[in-house]
Amino acid sequence: MREIVVFSLLNGAVYGLLLFMLSSGLTLIFSMMGVLNFAHASVFMLGAYLSWQISRWIGFWPALVVAPLLCGLVGAAIERYGLARVHRLGHVAEILFTFGLAYVIGELVIMAWGRNPIENRVPASIDFAAFRIYGTSYPFYKVLMTMISVGMFAFLWLAFKRTRVGLVIQAALTHPRMVSALGHDVPRLFVLVFAIGSALAGLAGVIGGFALLTEPNMAAALGPIVFVVIVVGGLGSIPGAFIASMLIGVVQTFAVAVDYSLADLLRALGMGLPPGSALREMLAIKLSQAAPLIPYLLLVLMLIVRPRGLMGTRDT
Amino acid sequence: MRELFHRIAKYGLALAAVLAALPAAADTLKIGYIDPLSGGAASAGVNAQKHMIFFIDRINAAGGLNGQKLELLSYDNKVNPQESLIMLKKAIDEGARIVMQGNGSAVALALTDAVLKHNERNPGKEVLFFNYAAIDPALTNEKCNFWHFRFDADVDMKMAAFGDVIAADKDIHKVYLINQDYSFGKAVAAAAHRILAAKRPDVQIVGDELHPLQKIQDFSPYVAKIKASGADTVITGNWSNDMLLLFKAGKDAGLKVNWFTYYGGGLGSVPAIGHDGVGYLKQVTEHHKNVLPYLLPEEVAFHKRFTDKSDEMYYWRIRNMFAMLEAAAKKAKSNDPVKLAHALEGLKLDTPLGPMEMRADNHQLLQPLFVSTLSDKVKYDVEHSGLGFKTDKKISAADTAMPTTCKMTRP
Numbered sequence: 243m244r245e246i247v248v249f250s251l252l253n254g255a256v257y258g259l260l261l262f263m264l265s266s267g268l269t270l271i272f273s274m275m276g277v278l279n280f281a282h283a284s285v286f287m288l289g290a291y292l293s294w295q296i297s298r299w300i301g302f303w304p305a306l307v308v309a310p311l312l313c314g315l316v317g318a319a320i321e322r323y324g325l326a327r328v329h330r331l332g333h334v335a336e337i338l339f340t341f342g343l344a345y346v347i348g349e350l351v352i353m354a355w356g357r358n359p360i361e362n363r364v365p366a367s368i369d370f371a372a373f374r375i376y377g378t379s380y381p382f383y384k385v386l387m388t389m390i391s392v393g394m395f396a397f398l399w400l401a402f403k404r405t406r407v408g409l410v411i412q413a414a415l416t417h418p419r420m421v422s423a424l425g426h427d428v429p430r431l432f433v434l435v436f437a438i439g440s441a442l443a444g445l446a447g448v449i450g451g452f453a454l455l456t457e458p459n460m461a462a463a464l465g466p467i468v469f470v471v472i473v474v475g476g477l478g479s480i481p482g483a484f485i486a487s488m489l490i491g492v493v494q495t496f497a498v499a500v501d502y503s504l505a506d507l508l509r510a511l512g513m514g515l516p517p518g519s520a521l522r523e524m525l526a527i528k529l530s531q532a533a534p535l536i537p538y539l540l541l542v543l544m545l546i547v548r549p550r551g552l553m554g555t556r557d558t
Numbered sequence: 559m560r561e562l563f564h565r566i567a568k569y570g571l572a573l574a575a576v577l578a579a580l581p582a583a584a585d586t587l588k589i590g591y592i593d594p595l596s597g598g599a600a601s602a603g604v605n606a607q608k609h610m611i612f613f614i615d616r617i618n619a620a621g622g623l624n625g626q627k628l629e630l631l632s633y634d635n636k637v638n639p640q641e642s643l644i645m646l647k648k649a650i651d652e653g654a655r656i657v658m659q660g661n662g663s664a665v666a667l668a669l670t671d672a673v674l675k676h677n678e679r680n681p682g683k684e685v686l687f688f689n690y691a692a693i694d695p696a697l698t699n700e701k702c703n704f705w706h707f708r709f710d711a712d713v714d715m716k717m718a719a720f721g722d723v724i725a726a727d728k729d730i731h732k733v734y735l736i737n738q739d740y741s742f743g744k745a746v747a748a749a750a751h752r753i754l755a756a757k758r759p760d761v762q763i764v765g766d767e768l769h770p771l772q773k774i775q776d777f778s779p780y781v782a783k784i785k786a787s788g789a790d791t792v793i794t795g796n797w798s799n800d801m802l803l804l805f806k807a808g809k810d811a812g813l814k815v816n817w818f819t820y821y822g823g824g825l826g827s828v829p830a831i832g833h834d835g836v837g838y839l840k841q842v843t844e845h846h847k848n849v850l851p852y853l854l855p856e857e858v859a860f861h862k863r864f865t866d867k868s869d870e871m872y873y874w875r876i877r878n879m880f881a882m883l884e885a886a887a888k889k890a891k892s893n894d895p896v897k898l899a900h901a902l903e904g905l906k907l908d909t910p911l912g913p914m915e916m917r918a919d920n921h922q923l924l925q926p927l928f929v930s931t932l933s934d935k936v937k938y939d940v941e942h943s944g945l946g947f948k949t950d951k952k953i954s955a956a957d958t959a960m961p962t963t964c965k966m967t968r969p
Contacts, residue, residue: 245786246782246783246786249778249779249782249786250779250782253776253778253779253782254779256778257775257776257778260776356866356868357600357601357604358601358825358826358868359601359799359802359826361826361829363829371812377785378782378785378811378812379810379811379812380811381810384810453776454775454776454803455799455802455803455806457598457601457799459597459598459600462597462598463598463773463775464775467775494779495778495779498769498779498780498783499779499782499783528768530767530769531739531768531769531770533769533779534769534770534773534774535770
């Protein structure tokens, strides 16, 4: 029993941190620019592919730096030559633009690397067990992932709440005219934010690429859960995204370990269902079977009870 | 306004002229291939499509069926039953007389019903349904019909093959079942319960897990559960990403169990488990590269034509399917679907791996099955991994037969 609890906590926390890695850049872009970037998961995928390609040429550690930088450049280009022109047309235009971009990146990835999953294995230099617990080894790359994710959180928190640039960027969101009147180049600030957000997605992609599966569908597979994280956490709140990621990771992982259903609970309470009841089949679904649905359930509940999310400042 | 009408009339005439010129192409026997060609399951659909192209070209090069050339029409169904029904309609409208599909039993169940309805309503325009991979037993039992033919062994036949191996291996005591939460996964779990109870009643089933289909990114929590249960053997029908990611999580946690898999040899899975799978990863298939001491001519030619690393000739059964089609056309001396279907019933054919037979009572192909284990000492490896499969046990076609509840009406 204790074993299951320990592993669920550990696995849940690691999964949560992975989710945070993915959603931090998205939250950053939303909080600073008010753009809901549907292409974020695609940049994450691009990061995974680029890092795989680059690490074949110059090794894993340089790729860990170069791939996110390239993704940052891609992000800067997207903002500078695409989104910047769309901003003044309003949010619908922005969303449509990023939505279309997600498809374009997806097709480009298929053209460059094919439809099948590529063999993105854990690099040999970090492919060893960090520690053993209850006879189960724990891979080092997950430890590395944890460190990077926590590092991202610290960086974002400090950079945007405690530095001058961060304050200027925040001011530019609500009062762009005033900020530019004070002599700041607002469009350039936006390019910077978008580049950092994309670089974070790329960095998540480097680790996520071999932690998960590098294939053209990975963006589509991870897109929805990332949106759950930022809505539950509160749109635009970085601490909120962190808490929501951990919550979703741990709750979902614990749910997998629970082999009981609502029907079992009712039986324990002495409320057996009549045989042949229509509800019977639905209530007999084990919690572990429904585990991956829980984040979405949480999303719906959150939107009903508290539309602004855990730490959000405005209603979604 | 009048000008507009003129213009429409003009283009309409031109279109009619083009359509009238088309029958030259209508002389082919059209085969509609309905499977995922985009999205998450596309790798399987595209790989099978290459098999289709390959065998159709071979038949055409030899003069076609009764002098008629075959033509492949491909439709992307995104493994979605509703989408598949639209694609089936499109295929029929474009003249397909045989449809082929494999990925997803839910899709196959939808298609077999739709084909049955179409054929009842359109006598003289019947369509056959060749299923090369959807293996829910229902398709040849309670849901069987005259138009559906299955060229892959069903869940029960494959589990029975595993049952024989497990019965002989006295080191297996605790079995964990992990499957996808839909008709196929449930059929695998049910077959495992039934067959283990019959062949090894002393074996304990310590877990029976159903997880959502192709939705899990990280299988670590499931692997933790398998470890905690003390299982020495895992039986799974998982395919595609669900198989790869389960292997990956197992490898990360250092899980050492016997894997009895339906699709553990599928694209990407062997590289995912790597050397950890040597001696542990087992699969049941109609073919693998080391099934004979040499490669078969079809394999050599296939690998010559498709040279990408992921272009494995995984579906020997597609070869068998076209061989049966060719033989049926010869026997019927016609390419009419109804005559082809009658000719296929009970048709027997020799293959390099042993005789095969299309059962007349439920339209299930009986072909030799092989239980094999991953090994690092084989002549031919999978996806350049240095690892390949080695046969543990061959089950001859006749021994794979299962009782059926199928009652079909024949035209």
